[in-house]
Amino acid sequence: MKNFSCLILICSILISCKRDKYTTWDTNMTAPLVNSELTVEELLQSENVIANEDSSLKIVYSSELFSITTDSFAQLPDTTFELSASLENLELPNDTIEVRITMGEIMRNSDNFIIQALYNLHGSPSPFSASTSIEVSGESFDFSMVELFDELTLDTGVAEVVLSNEMQYDLTNIQFQLGNAPQPGGDLLISDTYSSLAKGSTISETYSLDSGTVILSDLVGQIINLNVSVNLIAGVTIIDTSEYISAKIIVKEIKPSEAIAVWPDQNIIEVTDEVPFASNVTIDFKEATIRGGELYFEIESTINDSIFLTYTIPNLVKDDVDTFSVDVVVPPSTDSSEGNRTTLIKSYPMTGYHFTFNGLGYSTPTLDDDEINKYVTKLTAKIKYTGEKKRISLSDRLYVKAQVRDLLPTHASGFLNNKIVSSGPSVVSFEAFNQIKSGQFDIEDVNFEIEVDNGIGGSAEAEFLEVKGTNFKGEEVLLDFMGNETMEINSAKYQGDIENYRTEHITTTKSLDPNNSNIDDFIENLPKEISYNVNVELNANVPNPGERAIVENDTPPNFIHYLDEVKARLNMEIPLSIVTDSLVLVDTLDFNLNTNNDNEVESGKFKLLVNNGFPFDANTSLYFMDETGLIIDSLWIDQTITRGTVNNSGVVSSPVQSVIEFEISKEQMENIQLASKLYIEAGFHTFDITNPEKEYYKIYSHYSFGVKLVGDFKYQFSN
Structure with missing residues (x-):
């Protein structure tokens, strides 16, 4: 298995390189330009690298895969009470x-x-x-x-x-x-x-x-x-x-x-109606507390008098005492002719109210009459005595549209039925290999799992339709679950009002190894991003318990709180025991070649001194860039940076120094003097990645990697 850990380590090394303070020099003197010693303390600055008890290292990485909010599973439907009617009756006093x-x-x-x-x-x-x-x-x-x-x-x-x-x-x-x-x-x-x-x-x-x-x-x-x-x-x-x-x-x-009369106080419309959810609503709601939403009122009247309208939802209560009720005064219409009408539009917030969807059962103390997915509305329209004569007729019409809409539950319960929610296609970043440009390596072992944290009160089944990793070169590897693409997700636990209806989350994991997947190929591709497409089916293979069970059970079949979501993560643990072939790591450092303004560098040499305390050979290339990141010159050779000395236990006993020299012409020197960044590309290898008897090397916390870049220049002095 190709090992990702070593790559990260070497990458971290290069990132941590620091330049010595710049000095001045005379003709025939060597000037240090970059000097860095990567120690174990610097290595462990990476939060993903952890030391084992034997000082060997491992990479521990976790990344979010997907999350699904409760609103995806439990959407309260919009409902509408609509009345378009002439007046039921008009009364004059005896x-x-x-x-x-x-x-x-x-x-x-x-x-x-x-x-x-x-x-x-x-x-x-x-x-x-x-x-x-x-x-x-x-x-x-x-x-x-x-x-x-x-x-x-x-x-x-x-x-x-x-x-x-x-x-x-x-x-x-x-x-x-x-x-x-x-x-x-x-x-x-x-x-x-x-x-x-x-x-x-x-x-x-x-x-x-x-x-x-x-x-x-x-x-x-x-x-x-x-x-x-x-x-x-x-x-x-x-x-x-x-x-x-x-x-x-x-x-x-x-x-x-019809009459032109002084009208006494009287109700001209009285309607009590049970409003059911639409037939296409697939969720059986028992109750919900509302964190957002409104009652939208649209009223039209041809009545030549002020209408005092009261709209009440007795199933909607705040703090157990305050029933939701609104009073609206509709101004009089100028007359009853067609086109002459008063239009009034208002909305009222419903935040903080508790909705019990038990229909007419709200009026009885027991649960015997309770239903689901229904609530009651009461509409009363009245005129009041003013002492003035008004023309009103039974042909006058009052149109009322009362829409409960855009409801967002804080928490809700009932039975959410069998519902499939898709997450994806989508892409998430995978940053474990960000400093690795290219190359191949073999991981000896990897522990990889998909972890689902479920805060929804309902079991589910996840089906991974596609999980694909893409590396920096655009190469893709599809994660093969080998026919086991599903994952059972356990339900969260109900805590009721003890915890303000927050749920107790339950975690379920699915482990991937070479026996049930191609996870080694997937990781060895060095993905920088992971694309996925997942279906999560709530209540998979769970039958509907029926209305009475939904209404009467103290613990509802399903329950949600909007802060308790379904979240999935990718967890990876890789012991740093690897074989590598041309694993390319990169890093970018600040660079500034200071010279005396009165002198001109005619030519010279760069020496790259590397004390390699790791069990891998390497080769390197240097690229000089200006402030915009444009490469203005480069130095590269095939000379090998020799690995450290490895004892019989496979542990580096001492580092080995390699010296690489670069001849710099006058023209090159002029370019390099313009550089502000140094881009280092290092390729590491053991040259035995295809050998079936290849040896894996552990990385220990005492390993180090020293890099020094010095310059030996020839000056031409000015008069």
Whole structure:
């Protein structure tokens, strides 16, 4: 197996190279340019490199692969309560009007001379005895309801006529009618005949008024005919002109279809509705606490009066006491004609409320009536008494759209059913090999696992559709799971309100080794990024427990908290025991070739002194770059940097120094003097990577790698 650890180590070495302080020199003197000694302390500055008890090293690396939020599994649906209706009813208050016809009025208007003679004897006994019938006709009286309305068209209504005989004479053949003023001419509302009304008695008749009947505020009541049976006994019958017949008109239960009226307080629309989730909602929700979302109101009214609208969701409560309810005042429309309407749009936040989706079960203390995926709305629209006359009709319409939308749960419970959530295709960085440019190496051993931390209350199954590594050269290796692409993920544990509904996370791992995957090839490709495509199936092979279990169980089948996600990581541990062939590491250092301005470097040499305390040979190239990173010159040779001396235990006992010389021409020197960066490329190898008996070398904490670059220059002095 190719070993990644050594590469990282050598890479870290090059990164840690430091330049000596620059000095001045004279002709024929050697000047140090870069001097660095990589010690174990510097090596261990890498948080990924850890020393074992025997001082050998290992690479420990962890990288996030993917994460899936709870909103991907449990999205609360938008729901809409929509009402477009004319008014259910309109009501006007009952009203009573009473008139009286006295005996004196009857006597004055009578053609009977006997009756006329008695008119002036009020309070005196009759001077004679007589028995006669007096016919009375043409008596009329006005009723005014102008303080209540100007005009109304009935939907339904009742008028009650009460006649009381407060005289000492019996009445017969009473013909009565009631109609709109003027009479004659106005529409008749009531016309009836009562055969008799004994003295001291009362009769009452109730009349249903026809739908569509128009009633004006000014009414006229008429006695078309009335017979008074007068029996006089001389000296006994006392003449009383104040005796009267009472006619009482009671207008009640008036529900107009249209009226210009002073309207009393009344509810014009009352609706209680159970709102279910849409049929395509695949989640069975029991309850949820809301961290975001709103009630969106859109209201249109053609009613020529202010509408006081109350919308309540009794299933939505804050702090166990505050039921969600909003009050909206809809301004009056100018008139009821088409196109003339008032439009009002409002929204109300629902953050902090707890939603119990138990439908009508909210009103009962037990769980017997509880449902799932339902809630109740109550809408009341009312008009209030203002003392002003307004035209309102049953054809007026009120449109209400109440939308619960964009809900985000803090926590929720129920059964999330079988749901597949995809993560990817996506790419994540893999930084373990960032300093390795190219090459081959063989890892003796590697421990690699996919770790899933599950904060969702539900088991799941992950299917790795594709995991692919790409190195710096663009070469790709597809991770082969050898037919075992799935991973079972255990459910988080329910903690309820003890932990504010946060869940107890459960970690599941899937180990990869050469027996169940091609993980060695995958790692030895030195990936700099990993692309993946994963499906996570919640409740895979888990049946729906049914509504009663969802409602009644103390521990819900599924539960989520928005802070508790599903996260997957790639964990890798590689002992630094490797064989390498042309493993190329790179590093970039600051560089500044200081010279005396009065002198000019004509030519010279660079010497690269390397004390190699690692068990690998190497070769190197140097590239000089300007401030923009552009390479302006280079030095390279094939000379080998010899590995350290290795004892019989495979441990470096002493470093070996290699000296590499570079001849620098005057033209090259002029270029190098412009450089501000030194780019070093080193290739390490053991030259036995294909040998089946190749030897793996461990890397120990006492290994070091010294690098010194010096210059030996020839100067031309100025006059």
